[in-house]
Amino acid sequence: MSSTQEIQSGLAEILEEVAGVTPADATPEKSFTEDLDVDSLSMVEIATAVEDKFGVAIPDDELGNIKTVGDAISYIEKNQG
Amino acid sequence: MSTSDVVVTGLGATTPLGGDVPTTWDALLAGRSGVSRITDDWIKEYPAQLVARLATEPSEQLDRVRARRLDRSQQVAVVAAEQAWAESGAADSGVAPERIAVVFGTGIGGALTLLGQDDVLEEKGPKRVSPFTIPMLMPNGPAAAVGLSIGAKGGVHAPVSACASGAEAIRWGLDLLRFDRADVVLVGGTEACVHPLPMAGFAAMRAMSTRNDEPERASRPFDKGRDGFVLGEGAAALVLERGDSARARGARIHARLAGAAGTADGYDLVAPHPEGEGAARAITAALRDADLTPADVGHVNAHATSTPVGDTAEAAAIRSSLGDHVLVSATKSQTGHLLGAAGALEAVFTVLALREQVVPATANLDDPDDDANVQALDIVRGEPRRATLTAAVNDSFGFGGHNMALVFTTA
Numbered sequence: 001m002s003s004t005q006e007i008q009s010g011l012a013e014i015l016e017e018v019a020g021v022t023p024a025d026a027t028p029e030k031s032f033t034e035d036l037d038v039d040s041l042s043m044v045e046i047a048t049a050v051e052d053k054f055g056v057a058i059p060d061d062e063l064g065n066i067k068t069v070g071d072a073i074s075y076i077e078k079n080q081g
Numbered sequence: 082m083s084t085s086d087v088v089v090t091g092l093g094a095t096t097p098l099g100g101d102v103p104t105t106w107d108a109l110l111a112g113r114s115g116v117s118r119i120t121d122d123w124i125k126e127y128p129a130q131l132v133a134r135l136a137t138e139p140s141e142q143l144d145r146v147r148a149r150r151l152d153r154s155q156q157v158a159v160v161a162a163e164q165a166w167a168e169s170g171a172a173d174s175g176v177a178p179e180r181i182a183v184v185f186g187t188g189i190g191g192a193l194t195l196l197g198q199d200d201v202l203e204e205k206g207p208k209r210v211s212p213f214t215i216p217m218l219m220p221n222g223p224a225a226a227v228g229l230s231i232g233a234k235g236g237v238h239a240p241v242s243a244c245a246s247g248a249e250a251i252r253w254g255l256d257l258l259r260f261d262r263a264d265v266v267l268v269g270g271t272e273a274c275v276h277p278l279p280m281a282g283f284a285a286m287r288a289m290s291t292r293n294d295e296p297e298r299a300s301r302p303f304d305k306g307r308d309g310f311v312l313g314e315g316a317a318a319l320v321l322e323r324g325d326s327a328r329a330r331g332a333r334i335h336a337r338l339a340g341a342a343g344t345a346d347g348y349d350l351v352a353p354h355p356e357g358e359g360a361a362r363a364i365t366a367a368l369r370d371a372d373l374t375p376a377d378v379g380h381v382n383a384h385a386t387s388t389p390v391g392d393t394a395e396a397a398a399i400r401s402s403l404g405d406h407v408l409v410s411a412t413k414s415q416t417g418h419l420l421g422a423a424g425a426l427e428a429v430f431t432v433l434a435l436r437e438q439v440v441p442a443t444a445n446l447d448d449p450d451d452d453a454n455v456q457a458l459d460i461v462r463g464e465p466r467r468a469t470l471t472a473a474v475n476d477s478f479g480f481g482g483h484n485m486a487l488v489f490t491t492a
Contacts, residue, residue, distance in 0.1 A: 018146075019146060020144070020145065020146030041212040041213055042212075044212040045211065045212060045213075048208070048209065
């Protein structure tokens with residue numbers, strides 16, 4: 001089980017690798033598309049990387065509901081383990 | 082129809098000889114070779130083990146995140162295009178995005194992505210295949226990436242005619258300007274497919290040189306000892322615009338693109354017509370398009386890939402269409418064969434030959450073929466030759482029987 005802090009920093013690493021987001025910018029209130037310029041294809045890559053890192057698969061219908069970094073953190077927290 | 086001439090106002094390239102046009106041109110004139118032997122384990126069973134790799138990795142020239150969403154063929158296309166675009170100054174000329182077009186060809190497209198993602202599919206299953214697979218492998222991908230890079234909204238096109246693709250892109254660009262469908266057109270060609278499968282495919286055709294122990298001497302167009310081409314990677318780009326508007330904005334004009342033509346052999350899927358009939362028709366038609374005669378042409382940058390049948394067919398075509406007075410260069414002797422980028426790179430060389438009034442030498446031409454046409458041609462070798470040039474021709478041919486000829490004249 002990863003802590004909220006661990007999830008946030010792990011997610012920030014993924015965002016930096018996949019989309020070039022500066023880790024300090026990957027804060028919970030940020031919208032992937034509006035604030036971080038992450039497009040839909042990159043979201044698919046992020047979902048794959050999240051599964052590798054946290055063992056949490058994000059189905060397509062759930063992926064559409066994840067709008068912010070905070071949404072992603074909550075989803076991972078709820079579904080891990 | 083526009084009656085203005087069409088001119089070249091920007092040049093870009095990243096090649097086995099250098100990461101930009103000046104470095105590449107200097108290395109060409111200095112006689113340097115871009116060819117080396119592959120040392121990876123997979124090459125051991127291959128009869129042909131040579132390659133002309135890029136001198137500068139595109140990942141060093143592009144932002145990391147941007148690069149990872151582009152196939153290597155797209156990365157080099159963007160690098161070359163951005164150089165040409167910057168040099169032209171067209172971005173500062175106030176041209177509307179709707180009047181900017183792109184024509185960028187490739188012979189093979191995103192082969193490295195296709196083959197790499199097939200490995201992912203086999204090893205990890207369909208859910209692990211990258212969402213960028215399709216845009217990275219589609220053959221219009223390089224043109225699209227270049228279009229996005231320079232903000233072209235006037236049309237983005239991707240001719241595919243094997244090793245004539247780069248030249249075909251230039252011809253399309255000329256037509257777009259003549260038909261007034263755009264005010265500025267960025268044209269070029271790209272290729273990056275150094276991978277075991279294409280290498281095996283070309284080797285199976287017996288098209289590649291097996292002179293593995295002498296990499297720098299393996300590509301030897303017109304030489305008696307030639308035994309095939311050397312696969313190269315890279316991209317080249319040119320900015321074309323109508324002369325009246327280019328002169329009005331004070332752009333630097335490298336040369337004029339005076340004419341172009343394309344024909345098909347209608348002979349065989351891959352073998353060239355032995356007398357170069359279709360190639361000669363292309364050259365003659367391009368000259369007519371430029372309103373010039375054979376006597377006006379002082380230089381030919383030949384397609385000459387160093388294959389036994391291709392070079393003699395082209396020698397026949399050059400002789401029958403132009404005569405024996407032209408100074409011929411076969412620059413693939415140093416760059417290797419860049420397939421879909423070859424026509425664009427050699428167009429850049431042709432433009433520079435006119436601008437600098439110097440004809441590059443053909444490396445490795447130690448013992449010209451006994452063929453009567455090769456013997457009759459004045460193929461420059463040893464050192465580059467100074468010459469007074471007003472017009473020059475660039476030939477490009479592709480598997481499929483595609484023949485393209487471009488005619489450039491001094492600015």
